[in-house]
Amino acid sequence: MADFFRTFDDFRHQVFRLETLDLYDSKSERVPLERFRAGLPQDPSWLGPWADRVRAINRRGASIGRVHVVSEPLTEYVIFEMTCAYPSNIDAGEEIAILPRPTAEKLGVPDGDYWLFDDERVGRMVYDDDGALTHVDVTSDPVVVDEYVHWRQVCRANAVPLRRYLPQAGLRSLIGFEHHFQEG
Numbered sequence: 526m527a528d529f530f531r532t533f534d535d536f537r538h539q540v541f542r543l544e545t546l547d548l549y550d551s552k553s554e555r556v557p558l559e560r561f562r563a564g565l566p567q568d569p570s571w572l573g574p575w576a577d578r579v580r581a582i583n584r585r586g587a588s589i590g591r592v593h594v595v596s597e598p599l600t601e602y603v604i605f606e607m608t609c610a611y612p613s614n615i616d617a618g619e620e621i622a623i624l625p626r627p628t629a630e631k632l633g634v635p636d637g638d639y640w641l642f643d644d645e646r647v648g649r650m651v652y653d654d655d656g657a658l659t660h661v662d663v664t665s666d667p668v669v670v671d672e673y674v675h676w677r678q679v680c681r682a683n684a685v686p687l688r689r690y691l692p693q694a695g696l697r698s699l700i701g702f703e704h705h706f707q708e709g
Contacts, residue, residue, distance in 0.1 A: 612701025
């Protein structure tokens, strides 16, 4: 998987992520998620490595964005992502939007997470039942890539930017947007 993640340094123009799970098990998020569950303030330092990557992507003139397909009512984990992680990512320059699952289903959006690099290469993310990443299937097959390009366009056209979605869902940023970092 290390080879796949080096792709973030190699693409030229744009990278897009589609997320479709309501729960991810990422080692870097375990402590922040527990703090969120306990109602404790977040230490924003855990967001630094990704925010640095996003800023570096933008500095070289490329773009990065994602759409997260979510179930409603929102899961605790998705609320954590939307209020504690995504706003900081947006502040760093990532475009993030939300697509409610019923809308995605009506549109025929297939399940499955992926990264799409420069409309040339797809990394299909494979997770176990607990939401832990097990491996990435990478392809540059133009027929397959074109399918993922199509779904990116459909998702982006129908998703709601996070800044608009949060107040619609009765939520607010706990880290980011206004750079209100809480001590504790």
